[in-house]
Amino acid sequence: MTETIKGSVVLITGASGAIAQALIAALTARGAAKIYAAARDISGLAASPHLVPIKMDVTSDDDVAKAAAAATDVTLLINNAGVNHNTSFMTAPSLAMAKEEIEANYLAPLRVTRAFAPALTKNRGAVLNILTILARVNLPFMGSYCASKAAGLSLTQGLRGELAPQGVRIAAAMPGAVDTRMTAMLPIPKMTTADAAAEILDGFEAGEEEIYVGEMARGLAQGLAHDPKAVERQLASPG
Numbered sequence: 001m002t003e004t005i006k007g008s009v010v011l012i013t014g015a016s017g018a019i020a021q022a023l024i025a026a027l028t029a030r031g032a033a034k035i036y037a038a039a040r041d042i043s044g045l046a047a048s049p050h051l052v053p054i055k056m057d058v059t060s061d062d063d064v065a066k067a068a069a070a071a072t073d074v075t076l077l078i079n080n081a082g083v084n085h086n087t088s089f090m091t092a093p094s095l096a097m098a099k100e101e102i103e104a105n106y107l108a109p110l111r112v113t114r115a116f117a118p119a120l121t122k123n124r125g126a127v128l129n130i131l132t133i134l135a136r137v138n139l140p141f142m143g144s145y146c147a148s149k150a151a152g153l154s155l156t157q158g159l160r161g162e163l164a165p166q167g168v169r170i171a172a173a174m175p176g177a178v179d180t181r182m183t184a185m186l187p188i189p190k191m192t193t194a195d196a197a198a199e200i201l202d203g204f205e206a207g208e209e210e211i212y213v214g215e216m217a218r219g220l221a222q223g224l225a226h227d228p229k230a231v232e233r234q235l236a237s238p239g
Helices: 018-029 061-070 096-122 140-166 193-205 215-226 228-236
Strands: 009-012 034-039 051-055 076-079 126-130 169-175 210-213
Touching: 009 018, 018 034, 018 193, 051 061, 061 096, 076 096, 096 126, 096 140, 126 140, 126 193, 140 169, 169 193, 169 215, 193 210, 210 215, 215 228
Parallel strands: 009 034, 009 076, 034 051, 076 126, 126 169, 169 210
Antiparallel strands: none
């Protein structure tokens, strides 16, 4: 199973986003042989000998199938694309936002992993799902996002049970707050994207299955291990 970055062939979804760009830089620095940078809009992604932009909307069966047919040498699939509408369950104007989050954060990584599973099995590769520590506990003001990421965590666990016996490693990264457009409105300490990318890949190369990224994520994980109801109440408290 793929555990080291050096020499790997990576496909990363949502490649135009801030965390993806930091991951691409870190993957390059660690010696990835080739990186397929997949995004709906690839106009801002410059091709190079080791970077191959690939047009792919993760919500499109056709796009994903075409990408899988073109990138049969992939050894590491990073499901990074995601959506966060920062809405609570009761204040959202309709179910539309929740549906978009479920589509992007649960159904899309399932769709992409299914499409790439034959190549990953043949290449004895790995899947790395970029989740959030909020996959493990709900923060009500972005409740449906957390629920969709919890589905992504359950997906990760189920895929591990199905694909590990076929030689495919399945891991999840669960960062705390990272300084991106999605968290711009949060007045809390945030990791830089470069630091988050480094910790994600450090954990992956160390063989971790659940990679807790940043002090916030590790602190919440410890709290959940000790007193999960206290953590739930803490995150539900206004202010």
